[in-house]
Amino acid sequence: MLRFIAPVALFALAACTTEPRELEPQISLETMQEVTRTLSSDAFEGREPGTPGGERTVAYLIEQFQAAGLQPGNQGSWVQEVPLVEITSSNFAPLTVGDLALEHGSEWVGVSYPQVDRTEIADSEIVFVGYGVNAPERGWNDYEGLDMEGKTALILVNDPDYMEEGLEGPFNGRAMTYYGRWRYKFEEAARQGADAAIVIHEDFAASYGWTVVEGGWTGAQAYADTGDGGMNNTAMNGWVQLEAARKIFREAGMDMDEMILAARQPDFEAVPLGVTMSTGFDNAIRRFTSSNVIGMLPGNQRPTQYILHTAHWDHLGRCGAPEDEDQICNGAVDNATGTAALVALAQAHAEAGPTARTQVFLAVTAEESGLLGSEYYGANPVFPLDRTVAGVNIDALYVLGEAQDVTVIGGGKSELDSYLADVLALQGRTATPDAAPQAGRYYRSDHFSLAKRGVPMFYIKSGQTLTEGGAEAGEAGYQDYNTNHYHAASDEYSEDWDWAGVMQDLDLYFRLARALGDTGEWPNWNEGDEFRAIRDQSCASDANAGC
Template sequence: MAFRKSAIAATLGTLAAATLALAGCDDFAANTASALDIPEIAPGDISEDTMREVTRVLASDAFEGRMPGSVGEEKTLAYLIERFKAAGLQPGNGDSWLQEVPLMEITGANHAPLTITGGKTPLSFSFAKDWVGVTFREEAKTSITGSEMVFVGYGINAPEKGWNDYAGLDVKGKTVIILVNDPDWQSAKLEGPFNGKAMTYYGRWTYKYEEAARQGAAAALIIHDTQPASYGWNVVESSWTGPQAHPQYGDKAPPLTQMNGWLHKDSARAVLAAAGQDLEKLTQAAQQKGFKAVPLGLKLATSFDNTNRKFMSHNVIGVLPGREAPDEYVLHTAHWDHLGRCTPAPDGDDICNGAVDNATGTAALVALAEAHAKAGAPRRSLVFLAVTAEESGLLGSAWYGANPIFPLAQTVGGVNMDAFLVAGPSKDMTAVGGGKSQLDAFLMAALKADGRVVTPDAAPEAGYYYRSDHFSMAKRGVPMLYLDGGEDLIEGGRAAGAKLAEDYRANRYHGPKDEFDPNWNWAGVMADLQLYFRIGRSLAMSTSWPNWNEGDEFRSIRDASCADSKKGC
């Protein structure tokens, strides 16, 4: 989970104002909502006892932090199958509840300095302090020598926007130097070629590495800058210097660079200066449409050893078949995994139990499955997908997205549940990445039915929409909602909500003290689950196929998927 409850946005006074804020256009409510079939849904019979008990069990020490590939995984799978079966679901993968997810863990070691030659003076940078680099190739040693370096601006190739930083450029075997975020990230508004200050997928490091690999680059280094990255160098250092996991690619391997990594901003400035260039001036140039990449006349070299470990993990899938359109699917996702054993707390506790993150979201899958089964089969099928290895980089959901059990073109859309901060009820619900798809209209209808309003994403520039499991489906065209708990608590308002979020982040997030508390007040979580129930069931009872909004980066992917499909959208 990428914890995001750090900034508190002002709530919107009315539902109409919230809709406009989400949509970014005056005709959203009139043109989007009126064109969709959004059935009214009665409240669901959702069990608080189920939420409490499933969270308690999954977060117990007996599950050892639910690390993929461990005894904790074995216990988690058995328990979820038992609960899914008791809830009234059917196995989601033929006669099996499981989907195998083959994983590869690569640990780099013995990193040579990153050396740069060909400029005014030779440069040498220390691993972790000045740069980081990893490989996703299954090789015992990574060695790059004499790789020509090219500054490619933001490293974006977006035909639908008429933007290509690689235009007329051959980077095969070369090292590309890339800026983080989008060209218009400094905008104060949500308008611009890349949605202004709201990060698009083109701004995420995952995209930049993928595009560099598609272009044939040997290595891709992103220049770290705290503000547009939304985290400091300490996060890069801690995240990129240990074991790195990814699916076992086999014959389905996508294009891969030899090395992906980051350059500290001071290191990048020195590299560009050695080439007679200025980082600030190049950045300004790269923010303009039509920017041309700049060969630097430098050569890069480094090497490191790799230890590879293969293991099998699993997604858990249950389905409630639809009564009229069983081959049309509405998806619910949550990740079951956490960190296993981790850095001990002062009292010696070294189990990262992951009660909030994400035993609560996994429990919500079970509780919602029970409620939908009690309400009877809807028109379309409801899929409940508990994915593995989210904490390792959305790997379980990525595997499902690449190997879907239910065709993505026949998947109407869905919701993702990643950590419920257990608190009292709130007046609002936070929409992360709102304004991207017509699913907003289903959200607004559910909010209206429950007498609540929406709080827009307080930090759209951080790109939180691209950091949880729904993204693995979104990038393949399936419209997905990502919601966060309310921040305007009925008791205590926004100050109380901010205090609760800060306490969790400072004292429990990704640590041994994210533990189940029998004294938790579940009222707010249960109110949020009613929203998820209404949204999921409304999609499952609807005849509409909501799409991404015009201009969204995933719209063309969905349109192409629909054009190729004989069923579904």
């Protein structure tokens, strides 16, 4: 079996309370290649949850976890069943506002989270709530004094200060916080009792065009089946295209640009527009079950403290057009590579021997449908979250060759940064910050389902400055994948891939997990971070002595 031997011996980092010891990671390139090749083959049909290809994926991962030396992670079982519901809406009435009749798809989209056969919104008063933020720790509440029952919240995407050039401001300037994400805005509108929530789309603020919204928010929508029928959500969540939003403000006799400027001020007060919204559509409901796959290596000193590794095993299934010769989206990079990394890392940790803390390997389902598998785990954790020390999420390892750096998404948020700095120094690499902080990428992969519940999580992407070709070659490689292969049938395994950079990244993940697994410390979110309060609360609980 081929092995990748790290060029620098691993030493326990300064943060550790154990005695320093040398350890050479033994990470199998052959395992990475074989698992990636297998999972992205046509036999797995694109690994869509709720299909035979998805079931084959789960069975294969159980086999691989077991062969790697893991133990079943869920009280003797390898899986955590994840109940899902799929809602497909049709027969959309126009979205009417006064004399306006906005066209579904080109001007607005809407979906039902509640599991009802028919969604009907009739004469719901529209209230412009600015950025829809309620952040007491930042002294900001766009809903202050409002009663939103039976009303529709019209909301701006991103944070109030996203137009700043730097990272200074009440919401970290250009770097998006969770408050800027559409998911938060829908959740907060529901908590406020709104009947519906509509986010105003704008390309730069959202970091993607209207075609992405139209494509992603029409057709079947999958959700975690929480058992309450989705009834704690608004009746409808949706988006409105920017120029269509201008029409709504004009119908209300208001200037949208003036309202946006006002919404960026801390003293902004929500504005009832004096117009109502109506629409309706039918919903077809399908329920099915998928699985998270969980394995573990018990710790030898503090086995009830956990280090988490996550990666999503699912992809899009058959996504090509009927006339396409190749209709299977194999998802080789996204995320057969990350899933294979779980297996290869588990194998390496098993051969290296246990750390003080338990190492957990979690392959989650339905990421492509909205982080559903990780969200279900976060709401129903197998290992208590107030005993989960930290974790790393692996999502799409780019096979571009050796790199001089790594890309850090969400840097500056937590005390994990010091662990990363130490390991990068051992590797002789540097950290490159997120080039598009306004895109909020930290809130768009599976680690977020744990982070928002207080668990500090790494999200590290492959480097941008390649050893051969530098930053220009790295940018060209990223652009080629994102433009030509991301979520396309062409994301397929190639025997010509250069795995050197991937193996660098696996070495990094291995070292981080060993350091966190052997230290006695509990890294926290930095002061002022949106997730600090929930971590502090869990650390203060009687059940978590020593956090």
